Amino acid sequence: MAVMTYLEAIRETLRQELRRDDRIIVYGEDVGVRGGVFRVTEGLQAEFGEQRVIDSPLAEAAIIGTAIGAAVNGLRPVPEIQFSDFIFPAINQIVQEAARIRYRSNGTFGVPMVIRAPFGGGVHGALYHSQSVEAFFAHVPGLKVVIPSTPYDAKGLLAAAIQDEDPVLYFEHKAAYRSLKGDVPDERYLIPIGKADLKRPGKHVSIITYGLMVSYALKAAETLDKEGISVEILDLRSIRPLDVEAILDTAKKTGKVLMVHEDNLTGGIGGEVSALIAEHALFYLDAPIVRLAGPDVPAMPYSPPLEHAFMVTPEKITEAARKLAKF
C-alpha cells in the first residue's frame, strides 16, 4: 500500500500491466521518450522498450485505427489520445469500427483496446484543452466508458479495462492528476466495469456524479452536513454501462436526486440517468430531478472569470443540493 496521486496510480498500473502481459502495448503522441505531456507514461519506454511503448505520428485516426488492427491480431493496445479534445479525428475509427466490429462480424472478431484520454477543465486549457467528451461515446452500443474518481479506482478500473475483451474509453480528469491523492494497494485488483460506488450514505439528497466531480460533491456534502442536510453520493465509475440498480436504489432511498457533471447539460449523462429514474422510480421522488452541469456553450473559455463561470464547483454543488433539500 502506498499513497499515490491519481496520475501515479495510472502510471504504476500501466507499469504493472506491461510487466504482467507482453501483449500489452502503449502508444500515442509523446508517450515514449517524453513520457507524455502530463508525464503519465514517464519511464515506461526505458523499461519496456520502443517496441511496446511507441511514440506515434501525430495522427489520431491512425493511432486508434492501428490499435484496432493490433487488437484484432492478438495484442492488447492501450493507445493514448493526448487530450480528449483531439479524439474527434478518430471518432470514425472508434464508433464505426471499434464499437461495431464484434457486432458486425457476428461475434467472430473483437477489439480488446483501452483508449486513455485526459479530459476536463479548470486548468486554463481553454476551448480545446478542457472538453468533456464522454457523452458522445456513452451513446454508442459496443463501447464501454469509465471515469475514475480516485487513485484507488484509477488502478482498479484501468486493470479491468485492459482485461476487458471490448473497447473501453478511459477518461482521466486533468485537474485530478496531481490534486487527488489516496491509498493504492500494491497488488493487482479489478474494479468491475458497470458497477457504481456508494461513496457516502445519506438521507436527504442523492448526488449522482462521476470523475473529479465526486471529490467536489464530497466537499459539498461536508458543508451541508454541518447544516443538518445529509447527502448521499453515488459515484457512477462507469457511464456505459450504467449501474441502473444503484441509480434507482439511491433515488428511491432519498427521493431527491441531484445529477452533476462537467460535460454540457443537454444530451449529457444526467439526461439518461434522469430518464431511468423517471421510468422506473418516479413515484419515489419527492422533488423534480435537478441537473447541475456545464452550461450549453460550445466549450470552456480561457479567461479566468469566464472559465470559472463555466466550471461546476463545490460551491455550486452545495448550493444546488441545499436548494433541493429544502424543496
Added chain:
Amino acid sequence: MAGSDALYGLGLDTTKIETMYYYMVLSRALDERMWILNRQGKSAFVISCQGQEGAQVGVASALDPTVDWVAPYYRDLGVVLYFGMTPREIMLGQMAKAEDPSSGGRQMPAHYGHKKRHVLTGSSPVATQVAHAAGMALAFKIRSEAAVVMTSLGEGSTNQGEFHEALNFAAVHRLPLIVVVENNGFAISVPQSKEMVVADVAAKASGYGMPGIVVRGSDPLGVHQATSEARNRALKGEGPTLIEIKTYRYTPHSSDDDDRSYKTREQLQAEKDDDAIVLFRQWMLDQKMWDDEREKALNQRVRNEVDDATDYAEAAPYPDPATLWEHVYHS
C-alpha cells in the same frame, strides 16, 4: 498479352496458372449470378468485382493464405475466394442468411470477413481498413512473425485521411504491409480527373518514402509479380509498398446505380476489350497449356458451384430475430 514474358522467373507452374484462371472465372460467374438474384428480387443489393478479377487474383495468388492476412474492400470477391471463402459462404452473405460467416446476415453483401480464412471484417466507411491492416502488420512485426498484411481500396478512397495516416504510420515503422489500390477510374460517378490531380495514385507513395508501383489489372501475372516483390520486401523488414492496379468496373457502382449517366457505352466496350479473363485465356491457349475441352470442363465446374451455392443459400434460414441482441459485447 503484356507481361507474359514475366511468367518465366515467377516460379509459377501450370497448376498455379490454372488456379488463377479458375478463380477469375469463378469470381465473374458468382458476381453475374448475384445480379440475376437481385433482378429477381431475391437479393436487395449487389456490389461487383466484374472487371477487376485479374487485379484481385493477381494479388491474392502472390500471398500465402496460411500466414498472411487480407483487409479487403467490398469489390474483392476474387481475393476472398482465393483466400478460401467458398461460393456457398459468399452466397449466404449475398442472401443475408444466418450462416453467413462474414456477419450472420447483419452487413450488406460483400462486406467480407472470415477469421479462419484470414479475412478481416470490413465496413462501409472507406479506407478505415488501411489503418487496421497497418495495426495488424505492427503486431506481426512486434511478434517477429513472418507474415504480411494486404489491404485494398479503390482510388477514390485514397483521398481519405486514414489512407494517408496509415501509409505514414506503416512507413515510419517499416511494417510488413502491402496497400493495393484497385483504380477503376471512378468513385461511383466521379472520374479520376475530378478526384485528384496526379495521373497515378502510386505517386502518393513518394510522400511517405515508400515504393509506389503501377501495374495493369489486365495483366494478372504482372500484378502477381509486383505483389510478390512487395511481399518479399515486407518480409525482409524493408517496409510497406503501394501498388496501384489500373483496372475497370464493368458494372454500375452497385445495383442501385446506373452508370450510363457518366460512362459512355463506347468506353465500356473499350474496357471490355481489355478484360483480364479473356486475355488470360487467350494467352493460356497460345502457350498450349489450355484448350477448348478444358475450358468447357472448367465452365461446367464453375456453373455447378454457382448453382450449388445459390440453391444452398436460398434454402438456408434467415437469422432468428432474437439474435438481434447478440454480440454487442463479449459474453
